[in-house]
Amino acid sequence: TSLPPGIFGRASGVQVDLLKIDQTDRPDATFIDGRTMARVSRSGREQEDLVVKQLESLDLAPSRTIGIEELAATNYNLLPTRYIVSDELTRMDEALSARHTVRLGDVAQILRPRAPQPVRGDPSDDDVIGLEIAVSDVVDGKVGGPSKEIRFPAKERMSVGKVRVQHDDILVSVKGNVGAVGIVGFGAMLDELMDTPQIVVSQSLAIIRLQRGSPIRRPRVLAGILSSPQMRAKLQALAGGTTVPSLPISALQDLVIPVPDADEAIDIEGRLEELDAMQEDIEERIRNRRI
Numbered sequence: 001t002s003l004p005p006g007i008f009g010r011a012s013g014v015q016v017d018l019l020k021i022d023q024t025d026r027p028d029a030t031f032i033d034g035r036t037m038a039r040v041s042r043s044g045r046e047q048e049d050l051v052v053k054q055l056e057s058l059d060l061a062p063s064r065t066i067g068i069e070e071l072a073a074t075n076y077n078l079l080p081t082r083y084i085v086s087d088e089l090t091r092m093d094e095a096l097s098a099r100h101t102v103r104l105g106d107v108a109q110i111l112r113p114r115a116p117q118p119v120r121g122d123p124s125d126d127d128v129i130g131l132e133i134a135v136s137d138v139v140d141g142k143v144g145g146p147s148k149e150i151r152f153p154a155k156e157r158m159s160v161g162k163v164r165v166q167h168d169d170i171l172v173s174v175k176g177n178v179g180a181v182g183i184v185g186f187g188a189m190l191d192e193l194m195d196t197p198q199i200v201v202s203q204s205l206a207i208i209r210l211q212r213g214s215p216i217r218r219p220r221v222l223a224g225i226l227s228s229p230q231m232r233a234k235l236q237a238l239a240g241g242t243t244v245p246s247l248p249i250s251a252l253q254d255l256v257i258p259v260p261d262a263d264e265a266i267d268i269e270g271r272l273e274e275l276d277a278m279q280e281d282i283e284e285r286i287r288n289r290r291i
Helices: 044-060 068-073 087-097 154-161 188-193 219-226 229-238 249-253 262-290
Strands: 028-032 063-067 101-103 108-111 128-133 141-143 148-152 170-173 181-183 199-201 205-210 256-258
Touching: 063 068, 087 229, 108 249, 128 154, 148 154, 170 219, 181 219, 205 219, 205 249, 219 229, 219 256, 219 262, 229 249
Parallel strands: 128 199, 141 181
Antiparallel strands: 028 063, 101 256, 108 205, 128 148, 170 181, 170 205
């Protein structure tokens, strides 16, 4: 059972899940979404009574019973948010069922590279100097120029090269601000930096690299699909964790996405180009006002 953050104290924003295990030989598990209950923000005995009242009302909360086969397919993930979705996401799933869809893991390589340990002590002239792309650098569907400098020991030069990003890579935040999406290579700032061999990504980001021969032919189109509000809501619903939401790579691989036909792909790309032009115009106007 998922409960709302703060149910055990207004000073606590920790997400709480209750796990009830009985001795019956059931072939399934029932998950309950109690996050929509009113939060308890009082203290003392009064708060304890309200918590009990909230828990007694769980029979009215949305629930879903999952068979052992589906549990096994998710590696026995016991987070209720993995199985219970909102009405909006239910409608989204129904709409997707009427379209040609694919698993994201079937059309793209999904990487969670880990950079070697950076230098902790005094810097050396032999250190490998790199720039780290953080979640904050992923804005409005693009990856901005990273500003965080990071140093690695000279012996790790080859290892650092293995975690480089490439043009047309799609970065997705999988920890904290889950669901932020940006594509590498759009924007002059990052274009200039791509000549630097040591650009690595934060461990809060995953790299999605579209495979050749995929039914989705352009990385920009895939990035547009993943950055839609509906897909971001889906990714956030799949995230688990307590104080810091985290999206398992397996959930990202199993994400079902629509495959646009040729005309739709052209339309998506055209709309994205229009948005880019509008954004550049707005930024230019802002710069001119500051002069």
